[in-house]
Amino acid sequence: xxxxxxxxxxxxxxxxxxxINGQNLVYLDNAATSQKPKQVIAALxxxxxxxxxxxxxxxxxxxxxxxxxxxLARTKVAKFIxxxxxxxxxxxxxxxxxxxxxxxxxxxxxxxxGDNIVITVMEHHSNIVPWQQLxxxxxxxxxxxxxxxxxxxxxxxxxxxxxxxxxIVAATHMSNVLGTIxxxxxxANQVHAVGGVILVDAAQSVPHMAxxxxxxxxDFLCFSAHKMLxxxxxxxxxxxxxxxxxxxxxxxxxxxxxxxxxxxxSWNDLPxxxxxxxxxxxxxxxxxAAVDYLSELGMDNVWQHEQELTAYAMEQxxxxxxxxxxxxxxxxxxxxxxSFIHDTIHPHDLxxxxxxxxxxxxxxxxxxxPLVRSFDVVAAARASFYIYNTKSDVDALVNGxxxxxxxxxx
Amino acid sequence: MTGGMSGLDEMNDLYEAIILDHYRSPRNTAAVVDxxxxxxxxxxxxxxxxxxxxxxxxxxxxxxxITGSGCAISQASASLLAELVKGKSAGDVQAAVDAVRRLxxxxxxxxxELDVLGDIxxxxxxxxxxxxxxxxxxxxxGLDDALREHLAK
Numbered sequence: 001x002x003x004x005x006x007x008x009x010x011x012x013x014x015x016x017x018x019x020i021n022g023q024n025l026v027y028l029d030n031a032a033t034s035q036k037p038k039q040v041i042a043a044l045x046x047x048x049x050x051x052x053x054x055x056x057x058x059x060x061x062x063x064x065x066x067x068x069x070x071x072l073a074r075t076k077v078a079k080f081i082x083x084x085x086x087x088x089x090x091x092x093x094x095x096x097x098x099x100x101x102x103x104x105x106x107x108x109x110x111x112x113x114g115d116n117i118v119i120t121v122m123e124h125h126s127n128i129v130p131w132q133q134l135x136x137x138x139x140x141x142x143x144x145x146x147x148x149x150x151x152x153x154x155x156x157x158x159x160x161x162x163x164x165x166x167x168i169v170a171a172t173h174m175s176n177v178l179g180t181i182x183x184x185x186x187x188a189n190q191v192h193a194v195g196g197v198i199l200v201d202a203a204q205s206v207p208h209m210a211x212x213x214x215x216x217x218x219d220f221l222c223f224s225a226h227k228m229l230x231x232x233x234x235x236x237x238x239x240x241x242x243x244x245x246x247x248x249x250x251x252x253x254x255x256x257x258x259x260x261x262x263x264x265x266s267w268n269d270l271p272x273x274x275x276x277x278x279x280x281x282x283x284x285x286x287x288x289a290a291v292d293y294l295s296e297l298g299m300d301n302v303w304q305h306e307q308e309l310t311a312y313a314m315e316q317x318x319x320x321x322x323x324x325x326x327x328x329x330x331x332x333x334x335x336x337x338x339s340f341i342h343d344t345i346h347p348h349d350l351x352x353x354x355x356x357x358x359x360x361x362x363x364x365x366x367x368x369x370p371l372v373r374s375f376d377v378v379a380a381a382r383a384s385f386y387i388y389n390t391k392s393d394v395d396a397l398v399n400g401x402x403x404x405x406x407x408x409x410x
Numbered sequence: 411m412t413g414g415m416s417g418l419d420e421m422n423d424l425y426e427a428i429i430l431d432h433y434r435s436p437r438n439t440a441a442v443v444d445x446x447x448x449x450x451x452x453x454x455x456x457x458x459x460x461x462x463x464x465x466x467x468x469x470x471x472x473x474x475x476i477t478g479s480g481c482a483i484s485q486a487s488a489s490l491l492a493e494l495v496k497g498k499s500a501g502d503v504q505a506a507v508d509a510v511r512r513l514x515x516x517x518x519x520x521x522x523e524l525d526v527l528g529d530i531x532x533x534x535x536x537x538x539x540x541x542x543x544x545x546x547x548x549x550x551x552g553l554d555d556a557l558r559e560h561l562a563k
Contacts, residue, residue, distance in 0.1 A: 023417055346481035348456050352424065352539060356417040364456055378457025378479070407418045408430070408482075 004301040010388050012037040012293075023358025026396045031176050031204060031337045031384035032362050033226045036290075040229055043289035047282045055281055056255055056272070070281050073288030074271070080291045081221065082212040083238050087270040090237040090244070091284050095203040096126040098222035098237035099170070101274065102199055103130035105247040106220070106239075111167045116141040118166055118191070120153055120182065121374065122175040125367045127201045131170060145171070147371075151178040151327035151334075155186065162190045169198045173205035177368045177382070178327030179310070179334035181205070188217040197243065203227060207386070208306055208335055210299035213238055225283065230290035234283035237274070244270050251276040302387055306336040309385045313338055313394045317383075320401060326375055336385035339366065342401070345408055347381040353404035359397055423535030424542065425482060432529075433482040438492035442475040447560050451552030453544060458484040460549050464495070466560060471495045471503065476549060483533075483542050488549040490530045500557055502526075507554040514543050 010016055013035050018025045027035060047069070053062035055070045071086070078086040092098045111117060117131045121144050135142040143161050146154040162169060169191040174181050188198045197219035205211055206221075207228030213221050220243070224235040239247075249256055249267055253276030258266045267273045294302060311331040317323055322343040328334045342350055351363035362382040365372045372380055383397055442448075445463035452459040458480030465473035476492040479485070495503050509523040510530060516537045524531055536546045 021417055021420065346456075348481040348542070348545065349425075349483070352542065353418060353421060356420050358417070365454070369454065372457075378459065403418060407421065408425075 003297050004305055004387075006305075006388070006390060009037075009297070010390075012039065013388050014038060014041075016388060020358040020360070021356050023356075026357075026359040026393045026400075028383040028385065028389065028393060028397060029360045029362050030207075030227070030386040030389070031366075031382065033232065034207065034229050034386050035388065036231070037229055037293055039293055040231065040286050040289045043286040044231060044282055047285050052282075054278055066281055066285075069285045069288075070279070073284045073291075076288045076291045076295075077236055078238075080295065081206065081238055082214050084214065085241055088238055088241050088244065090239065090271045090274045091279055092222075092235045092237050092274075093233055093280070094224045094226070094235035095124075095201060095222045096235075098220075098235050099127050099199070099201065100130050101237055101250045102170075102220050102222075102239070103134050105250050106197070106243060107131075107134055107168055109248060111135075111138050111140050113139040114141075115165045115167045116143050116163070118143045118145060118162055118169045118171075120145040120171050121147050122151075122153070122178055122180060122182075122368065122371050123170070123172055124176055124201065124203070125369070127170055127172060128370070140167075141165075147178070147180070147374075150329065151175070151180050153180065153182050155183065158187070158190055162187075162194060162196070164194050166191055166194055166196045168196055170201070171198070172201040172203075173211070174202075174208070174335045174337070175327065175368075175371075176204050176337060177339050177366045177371055177380070179337035179339075180327055181333060181335060184216045184218065188219075192217065204335065204337065207294075209303040219243055225287040225290060228290055229293055230287040231283040234280045234287055236287075241270065244274070249273050249276070253277040255279070297387065305387060306385050307331060309389055309391065309394065310334065310336045310338070312391055313383065313385070313397070316394055316398045320398065322405065323401065326380060336389075337382065338384070339380040339382040341375075341377050341380050342405075345404060347379045349408070350381050350401070350404055353407060354397070354400045357396070357400045357403065359400045361397070424539050426532040426535060428529050428532040429482065429486040432486035432489040436476070436485060436489035436492075438474050438489070438496070439477050440475050441477070442473045445473075445475070447553075447556045449552055449556045451548055453480075453484070453548050456481065456484075456545065458545060458548055460484070460488050460552070462488075462549060462553055462556070464553075464557075466500070470497060470499045472497075478549075480548070481542075481545050483536060484545040484548050487533060487546045490533070491549050491553065494527070494530060495553070500561055503557060504554060506530075507550050510550055511547065513537075514546055 051066045053066045055067040075086045078089045148154045199220040200218045202221050202223045206223040221238040226232040256276040258268045324341050326339040347363035442463035446466045447464040460478030463475040474492045476488045513519050
């Protein structure tokens with residue numbers, strides 16, 4: 001792992017030198033959002049200080065430069081996920097908007113009465129609710145693939161769940177609660193065999209592992225920049241060219257039209273058909289910088305680092321008497337997201353106590369209420385890792401849990 | 411960090427001894443038969459859930475039962491609420507709810523009101539932890555709404 005120098009990486013993240021409640025920050029809420037390296041922050045300031053202009057409009061230098069930078073960022077993202085063509089990368093606001101776009105356009109057009117939509121029980125609310133709404137509107141059926149008690153996707157009955165009326169499978173690549181990595185390529189095969197498409201919620205996978213849309217044979221794939229070192233407010237929808245090309249627009253406005261008369265309009269080519277109005281230029285360019293940063297490290301190295309950390313953390317956390325971990329026990333079957341429950345300390349009390357010790361974790365239902373409830377709990381604590389986390393961060397967490405136990409048993 | 415627990419000592423205002431006592435041994439948890447007010451309150455964001463039952467006779471609370479689960483703050487607060495409302499008139503309960511809201515927001519609360527609140531003053535430390543105010547107010551707000559609805563009948 002020659003490129004993976006943890007001290008050099010940590011030095012790139014200014015926020016890691018912050019003190020929280022007098023303690024060194026231990027940031028373990030990466031599944032919610034990642035921190036940003038100075039290279040990404042610099043891309044934002046450089047853009048606003050040197051290049052700022054609207055894209056695809058002017059003939060002046062700044063507009064040409066900002067257009068070039070904006071499109072270069074798209075190309076970088078396309079390469080990062082191995083999309084065959086950059087036009088297959090649509091900029092959105094976030095994963096949720098990407099999911100909603102597909103639901104409101106492709107699925108709106110292709111799902112009819114009596115058809116079914118297949119999702120999994122471990123979806124984020126943003127990959128449940130759009131499908132519930134669409135199923136209700138179209139009189140279609142919403143089907144769920146279950147999880148077994150280890151939190152792995154139960155695919156034993158996949159042949160009967162994905163059937164000839166299945167139009168779309170919408171599945172998370174990696175659960176934001178359980179860390180489970182789902183067999184996307186297999187699901188893609190299944191749904192393609194019946195003529196349907198697969199949408200992948202890759203919000204938790206693209207930041208952490210090499211994701212290849214062609215290898216997965218994903219028809220649509222959605223993720224957010226802010227979980228992968230990039231800025232908030234920008235996300236990506238990847239879609240196969242032919243599918244995107246046949247889809248109606250999602251929003252109407254400037255940049256997405258080819259020609260407008262007083263009576264009618266025609267749509268611009270991909271990807272602009274889906275990018276109405278002035279886009280989020282600065283954040284797109286900074287997303288390109290985030291992709292550069294990750295590519296420099298190498299996604300296989302990123303994944304290996306997190307696997308090692310996850311294995312260590314699982315071992316440490318599982319050794320605690322009063323703590324139960326949700327999801328697969330085998331670190332090889334999961335990513336660096338560990339949700340856990342303490343027998344006596346409520347997640348919010350634990351979250352406050354860890355914060356006092358400078359440790360940031362997530363507490364609550366993690367936007368996956370039905371899944372969290374299926375474990376007979378209403379809330380859980382979650383630690384999630386990224387490139388700048390170390391074994392000593394894990395030690396701080398475990399020590400923090402022990403300290404909190406001590407505090408509440410005083 | 412062991413021994414001094416420098417970080418955690420800062421939480422003492424939040425988790426006062428009275429709060430931890432009510433959290434570990436909540437009061438008035440028996441179910442109320444033929445309750446006049448029977449409501450569930452919950453905060454879906456943290457999963458806190460309480461079942462509040464009251465019997466109201468001659469405009470006063472004659473019986474109260476609160477059960478449920480949640481964080482230490484929401485559980486202790488619900489237990490303190492249960493202790494307070496017993497025997498109080500609806501008007502007194504509403505005045506107390508109002509005083510607790512002000513107490514948690516750092517607004518003025520009179521000496522007389524603090525006398526009425528008694529141990530509940532221990533919730534004051536929550537104001538240093540603004541994200542936890544909702545935990546403390548969950549059962550209070552629910553009961554306040556339910557009481558208003560009951561009186562309007």
